[in-house]
Amino acid sequence: MQGSNFAKTMHSPFFSALALITSAAGLALAADVSNLSSCLKTASANVFPGLKEIAIDVWKNPEIGLDEHHAHNLVVDYFTHVRPGEWKVTPHAYGMPTAWKLEFEFRTPATPPNAKLPVIGFMAEYDALVGIGHACGHNQILLNGLAAASMTRQALIKLGIPARVVVIGTPDEENGAGKCQLQKTNAFKDADVWFMAHPTSANAIQPMNARINALTDFKAATHQEAVRKAYEALVAVRDLATGGLPGTSSSVVPVEEVGMFECNVVQGEISLGINGTSLETVQQIVSSILDTTYPGVSFTAAYDNDGGVNLTAIGPGGHASESTKGPLVLTIETFRALSSQDGISFYLPGNTTLGELGIIFDIRSRYTRDLNSVFDAVKAAVGTKADTIETDTVYPALEITPFLPGLFTNLVKTPDFGSQTWPISTFAPASTDAGCIQNAVVDPATHALVGADKVIFHPNFNICAPGGQCAFNHEPAFHDVAGTEYSYGQTEIVARALAYLAVELLNDPAMMANATAILGK
Numbered sequence: 001m002q003g004s005n006f007a008k009t010m011h012s013p014f015f016s017a018l019a020l021i022t023s024a025a026g027l028a029l030a031a032d033v034s035n036l037s038s039c040l041k042t043a044s045a046n047v048f049p050g051l052k053e054i055a056i057d058v059w060k061n062p063e064i065g066l067d068e069h070h071a072h073n074l075v076v077d078y079f080t081h082v083r084p085g086e087w088k089v090t091p092h093a094y095g096m097p098t099a100w101k102l103e104f105e106f107r108t109p110a111t112p113p114n115a116k117l118p119v120i121g122f123m124a125e126y127d128a129l130v131g132i133g134h135a136c137g138h139n140q141i142l143l144n145g146l147a148a149a150s151m152t153r154q155a156l157i158k159l160g161i162p163a164r165v166v167v168i169g170t171p172d173e174e175n176g177a178g179k180c181q182l183q184k185t186n187a188f189k190d191a192d193v194w195f196m197a198h199p200t201s202a203n204a205i206q207p208m209n210a211r212i213n214a215l216t217d218f219k220a221a222t223h224q225e226a227v228r229k230a231y232e233a234l235v236a237v238r239d240l241a242t243g244g245l246p247g248t249s250s251s252v253v254p255v256e257e258v259g260m261f262e263c264n265v266v267q268g269e270i271s272l273g274i275n276g277t278s279l280e281t282v283q284q285i286v287s288s289i290l291d292t293t294y295p296g297v298s299f300t301a302a303y304d305n306d307g308g309v310n311l312t313a314i315g316p317g318g319h320a321s322e323s324t325k326g327p328l329v330l331t332i333e334t335f336r337a338l339s340s341q342d343g344i345s346f347y348l349p350g351n352t353t354l355g356e357l358g359i360i361f362d363i364r365s366r367y368t369r370d371l372n373s374v375f376d377a378v379k380a381a382v383g384t385k386a387d388t389i390e391t392d393t394v395y396p397a398l399e400i401t402p403f404l405p406g407l408f409t410n411l412v413k414t415p416d417f418g419s420q421t422w423p424i425s426t427f428a429p430a431s432t433d434a435g436c437i438q439n440a441v442v443d444p445a446t447h448a449l450v451g452a453d454k455v456i457f458h459p460n461f462n463i464c465a466p467g468g469q470c471a472f473n474h475e476p477a478f479h480d481v482a483g484t485e486y487s488y489g490q491t492e493i494v495a496r497a498l499a500y501l502a503v504e505l506l507n508d509p510a511m512m513a514n515a516t517a518i519l520g521k
Helices: 003-024 036-060 069-082 138-159 178-184 223-243 279-289 327-338 368-385 404-412 476-481 485-507 509-515
Strands: 088-091 100-106 119-124 163-169 193-195 198-200 210-219 251-256 269-275 298-303 309-314 345-347 356-365 388-391 449-451 455-457 460-462
Touching (some): 069 138, 119 485, 138 163, 163 485, 223 345, 223 356, 269 327, 404 455
Antiparallel strands (some): 088 100, 210 356, 269 309
16 A cells, blocks of 8 residues: 555544644645655656756766765756756855755645745765775765655645755765764754665665774884784784674774775775795785685785785775675785794885875774774774774764654555565664764663654665676675666656655655654653
């Protein structure tokens, strides 16, 4: 049963009473939304093609966080010049050069001028990853937010529903926690409910984990000494992670600050130079370490111009949340096997003059309250080997709020939305700075969600075509997936489903009350 009839069946007594109160106050009764699905299909045909062109342009021209000027200008110019007058457009919003805001308000002749309108917010991301473009699919998040909001806008007008819609373009989700910075400016005060959707390799409504990065720097009188200190710390943290970290489903993944790196992207290629041993010895040791527990990893080894053996480990890269054995782990285990032998030193090929090396430890745990204990354990493992150890912005865990997931999963089961089955999962696959907006309050004993500042609905949706294997987010191959026609089609369906829920919430005070019941507790 689709959302409108389903919701009214569940909440008809409360809805009827509230409608009488609303009518007595001089506001219009809820509109008839029985044809909402067809209304949204018409709206999609009108708005989606132009917005898809923006997403394609953003995919072709990837920009890293806080540098998304082209993406910013595309959106601002489109709603200023191509579709002028539909939205109030604010470029460079909230003091962030690449943030923007769209606002729309609709009142019928019967709406009192001072009546407070219900509001729904949508969020859009558009930052890319260093070196691998839109391998997290944020071009599709941009498209989803703009399309869902635009469909909602047209449906409100067509059905005569007084309401407001707000869309905020949020820069730098990957590294700088742009939403956390915007939250400090009270950017999300307009709405109690905020929607966004994230492309990935499987449909699911699920929580997202908490994250913080430990930024470490290793210095020494020589380059070789600095590399040894850094790798000794990497061995210690790896042993810590293998032995068991504090908290629930905690992980720590290192990223080496060489070449093109990003704090939550496992590098697909890492080189370690080894002096004082033969090429044959290195090949034998690495071959004995490399097994099926290193998915997709291979290596090459050869003498180089620095006078030693250049071991280069190659793998698929990927998201730091996966905690799989990748190229860096292979070099760590090779260091472990050789470091105790006399006369052996280590270096970074082609970079032997610097007397320091930076390592980022990407730290995650299922619940925000456990991050400090995981960080303390990592800090203790690193010990005095690091000259400095600092942290960046906390990404709080994003929890599943009640009510909306059930409405959404029932809706997408229907033929109009592809007859899709979406699980509601307890597994947290990654993290998001949307946790800063939600600010979830979790019972320390049961981990149950007991309160929040805002309702965030954040479904993850599959953009991988059926019949084949698909890369996961942050693997280079996912960039190609995020530019396929299939992926754009999937985004249209999810955007239309979010618009459906948004219109129902804006039209039905009982539904809105149920959706926001967790707030303020």
